Amino acid sequence: MTRFAFSIHATCGPARTGAIEMERGTIRTPAFMPVGTAGTVKALRPAEVAASGADIILGNTYHLMLRPGAERVARLGGLHAFMGWDRPILTDSGGYQVMSLSDLTKRSEEGVSFKSHLDGSRHLLSPERSIEIQRLLGSNIVMAFDELVPTTSTREVQAAAMERSMRWARRSRAAFEGGGAHAEHNAIFGIQQGALDESLRHASAGALIDIGFDGYAIGGLAVGEGQEAMFACLDYAPGQLPADRPRYLMGVGKPDDIVGAVERGVDMFDCVMPTRSGRTGQAFTREGPLNLRNARHAEDTGPLDPSCPCPVCAVAVAGGGSRAYLHHLVRSQEILGAMLMTQHNVWFYETLMADLRAAIVEGRLTVFANDFRARYTRPT
Amino acid sequence: MTRFAFSIHATCGPARTGAIEMERGTIRTPAFMPVGTAGTVKALRPAEVAASGADIILGNTYHLMLRPGAERVARLGGLHAFMGWDRPILTDSGGYQVMSLSDLTKRSEEGVSFKSHLDGSRHLLSPERSIEIQRLLGSNIVMAFDELVPTTSTREVQAAAMERSMRWARRSRAAFEGGGAHAEHNAIFGIQQGALDESLRHASAGALIDIGFDGYAIGGLAVGEGQEAMFACLDYAPGQLPADRPRYLMGVGKPDDIVGAVERGVDMFDCVMPTRSGRTGQAFTREGPLNLRNARHAEDTGPLDPSCPCPVCAVAVAGGGSRAYLHHLVRSQEILGAMLMTQHNVWFYETLMADLRAAIVEGRLTVFANDFRARYTRPT
Numbered sequence: 001m002t003r004f005a006f007s008i009h010a011t012c013g014p015a016r017t018g019a020i021e022m023e024r025g026t027i028r029t030p031a032f033m034p035v036g037t038a039g040t041v042k043a044l045r046p047a048e049v050a051a052s053g054a055d056i057i058l059g060n061t062y063h064l065m066l067r068p069g070a071e072r073v074a075r076l077g078g079l080h081a082f083m084g085w086d087r088p089i090l091t092d093s094g095g096y097q098v099m100s101l102s103d104l105t106k107r108s109e110e111g112v113s114f115k116s117h118l119d120g121s122r123h124l125l126s127p128e129r130s131i132e133i134q135r136l137l138g139s140n141i142v143m144a145f146d147e148l149v150p151t152t153s154t155r156e157v158q159a160a161a162m163e164r165s166m167r168w169a170r171r172s173r174a175a176f177e178g179g180g181a182h183a184e185h186n187a188i189f190g191i192q193q194g195a196l197d198e199s200l201r202h203a204s205a206g207a208l209i210d211i212g213f214d215g216y217a218i219g220g221l222a223v224g225e226g227q228e229a230m231f232a233c234l235d236y237a238p239g240q241l242p243a244d245r246p247r248y249l250m251g252v253g254k255p256d257d258i259v260g261a262v263e264r265g266v267d268m269f270d271c272v273m274p275t276r277s278g279r280t281g282q283a284f285t286r287e288g289p290l291n292l293r294n295a296r297h298a299e300d301t302g303p304l305d306p307s308c309p310c311p312v313c314a315v316a317v318a319g320g321g322s323r324a325y326l327h328h329l330v331r332s333q334e335i336l337g338a339m340l341m342t343q344h345n346v347w348f349y350e351t352l353m354a355d356l357r358a359a360i361v362e363g364r365l366t367v368f369a370n371d372f373r374a375r376y377t378r379p380t
Numbered sequence: 381m382t383r384f385a386f387s388i389h390a391t392c393g394p395a396r397t398g399a400i401e402m403e404r405g406t407i408r409t410p411a412f413m414p415v416g417t418a419g420t421v422k423a424l425r426p427a428e429v430a431a432s433g434a435d436i437i438l439g440n441t442y443h444l445m446l447r448p449g450a451e452r453v454a455r456l457g458g459l460h461a462f463m464g465w466d467r468p469i470l471t472d473s474g475g476y477q478v479m480s481l482s483d484l485t486k487r488s489e490e491g492v493s494f495k496s497h498l499d500g501s502r503h504l505l506s507p508e509r510s511i512e513i514q515r516l517l518g519s520n521i522v523m524a525f526d527e528l529v530p531t532t533s534t535r536e537v538q539a540a541a542m543e544r545s546m547r548w549a550r551r552s553r554a555a556f557e558g559g560g561a562h563a564e565h566n567a568i569f570g571i572q573q574g575a576l577d578e579s580l581r582h583a584s585a586g587a588l589i590d591i592g593f594d595g596y597a598i599g600g601l602a603v604g605e606g607q608e609a610m611f612a613c614l615d616y617a618p619g620q621l622p623a624d625r626p627r628y629l630m631g632v633g634k635p636d637d638i639v640g641a642v643e644r645g646v647d648m649f650d651c652v653m654p655t656r657s658g659r660t661g662q663a664f665t666r667e668g669p670l671n672l673r674n675a676r677h678a679e680d681t682g683p684l685d686p687s688c689p690c691p692v693c694a695v696a697v698a699g700g701g702s703r704a705y706l707h708h709l710v711r712s713q714e715i716l717g718a719m720l721m722t723q724h725n726v727w728f729y730e731t732l733m734a735d736l737r738a739a740i741v742e743g744r745l746t747v748f749a750n751d752f753r754a755r756y757t758r759p760t
Contacts (some may be wrong), residue, residue, distance in 0.1 A: 040714050080699065301457070328462075337425065
């Protein structure tokens with residue numbers, strides 16, 4: 001008995017807000033999913049992730065299959081029990097990481113064989129194995145296994161990769177169906193490919209719709225093409241996908257990327273940016289990112305962002321969360337610095353999503369987005 | 381207006397339990413102070429430290445004077461506000477660290493000049509400067525500045541260092557008095573030296589009592605002499621110090637060191653062991669330490685210690701705190717591993733102190749200590 005119901009509560013141009021109802025909880029959309037690569041959203045306890053407003057997190061098939069291993073996670077009761085997170089988990093298919101992180105990959109119609117970046121052991125990822133791993137992990141939203149090629153590839157190469165990805169999407173769907181009943185195994189999303197080519201994107205969307213998925217991801221963006229090119233693609237790509245299904249833009253992105261993508265009809269996001277930045281001394285604020293390593297913060301007793309409701313900014317008034325303290329922790333490479341900066345950043349992202357949802361409900365998304373862009377300064 | 385009142389509620393042979401009442405809170409003794417070297421108990425938020433049962437933490441003068449700097453901490457409102465810890469703080473004098481961590485030290489009757497291990501800048505620590513720094517930090521219990529020499533030194537060298545430490549103790553006391561009224565500046569402790577020589581320890585105690593301090597530390601132990609030699613010294617050293625003042629054994633120690641020292645009349649302890657071990661994969665349990673890197677934990681869904689009340693062991697039942705998960709986090713060098721292991725270890729130490737206090741109150745310390753030793757297995 002599985003459940004996956006997407007409802008749209010309000011729209012504002014192409015933008016939508018709503019909810020995905022699942023066994024393990026409701027996902028309010030537009031949603032940002034913190035990335036829990038190796039069974040942990042880095043530097044945060046699960047309760048701290050939940051308190052930020054995150055309804056769902058992402059787990060990485062590639063990392064978890066190599067360590068601790070999908071079969072081991074299954075023996076330990078699945079990823080939710082293993083890491084102590086009881087809300088929904090979406091798992092990627094490993095397709096992206098296997099190309100970007102592993103060595104000596106060999107691709108064929110069957111799948112991708114590769115050497116682990118951890119210990120050099122050889123593994124195979126195919127549509128069937130990827131779905132099997134995601135099922136072993138206990139994923140609630142499973143992603144189809146796809147093939148990625150460099151953005152600099154020719155249209156011919158991009159077309160061939162998209163077409164193979166569509167054949168793999170069909171095999172992924174079949175493996176998902178054939179996997180037997182599994183209560184945790186709620187939904188499967190297909191992934192649209194086709195790089196920056198509208199006709200390839202159209203063909204990909206058609207192939208996915210023909211197979212039929214619970215939701216549809218837009219893949220192959222945010223890989224170096226720049227915001228302008230990405231937005232140009234998002235001007236048409238979401239509209240090629242079914243309006244009554246969630247649309248998930250994979251690996252995106254910077255706060256202003258997300259605002260622009262929501263305006264263009266995207267419902268779900270994931271990105272390592274808030275967590276990774278938290279470990280490198282970068283804090284997000286509504287005025288733009290701050291580098292806490294900078295000496296100008298050394299005696300600043302103010303919070304990272306006076307408008308931020310996160311526990312770090314809230315405590316700054318009473319002490320312990322000031323820019324000066326965070327500057328000291330970051331400079332001293334203290335673990336607490338990574339903890340507090342990550343906590344703030346995840347709250348920043350989740351608060352932004354809550355504000356976007358409210359703006360859509362209240363019919364003022366354009367004003368909100370323009371105000372956001374006017375205040376938010378990207379680092380030059 | 382300062383306050384420092386030590387009361388003994390019960391004794392059991394030389395062991396005592398009681399409380400130190402201070403402006404910022406009550407310190408239940410025997411007390412363990414987690415070490416907050418650089419303005420943070422590593423990998424724990426202040427609220428997490430407090431929840432473990434810690435009534436007081438230790439801050440390091442040497443580290444804080446170099447980064448962020450004592451004058452800067454003072455400008456930012458003192459160490460309590462800077463780090464967001466509102467209970468008592470004891471600061472060491474920097475005497476130990478300056479000898480163990482810095483380069484090119486030059487000692488004289490005036491003090492110790494040294495090069496920072498961070499940036500090579502030259503600094504001077506003297507009794508007067510150490511007390512000034514501790515006042516700038518807003519320390520509640522200030523330690524006298526002392527001189528340490530290697531344990532392998534001759535008796536003549538040990539005697540000379542002890543005698544200089546006693547002259548420095550008198551200068552520390554005078555600087556403490558001369559520093560002007562400071563609400564945060566509640567108490568000063570002298571430090572007994574004299575290595576493993578009973579007559580030197582006796583002379584040192586006499587000199588300190590002659591000066592007069594709010595509490596008395598036993599210094600120069602736990603520096604490689606071994607538990608047997610340390611306990612032999614603790615068979616007489618606490619008795620040389622005033623019975624109505626707290627006795628603080630600096631830098632100790634392993635759980636069984638603490639149990640034996642409490643039996644011998646020590647009231648306060650500090651050690652990096654629970655926090656440092658938390659970052660290297662070692663967890664303390666009543667059966668002895670566990671190395672979580674060990675493959676035998678890889679599929680163990682049990683908690684670190686079924687008798688432990690800490691949030692990590694409590695959550696293990698529901699998932700997220702199992703040995704298997706901690707093994708995975710430690711192996712993967714995840715920050716969350718350091719966070720959870722440190723949290724457990726600090727709770728272990730504070731729970732042990734609570735159990736020791738209860739055993740003294742109930743007149744069953746010997747039985748408790750013998751039971752503890754029978755169960756607790758030190759790594760071989």
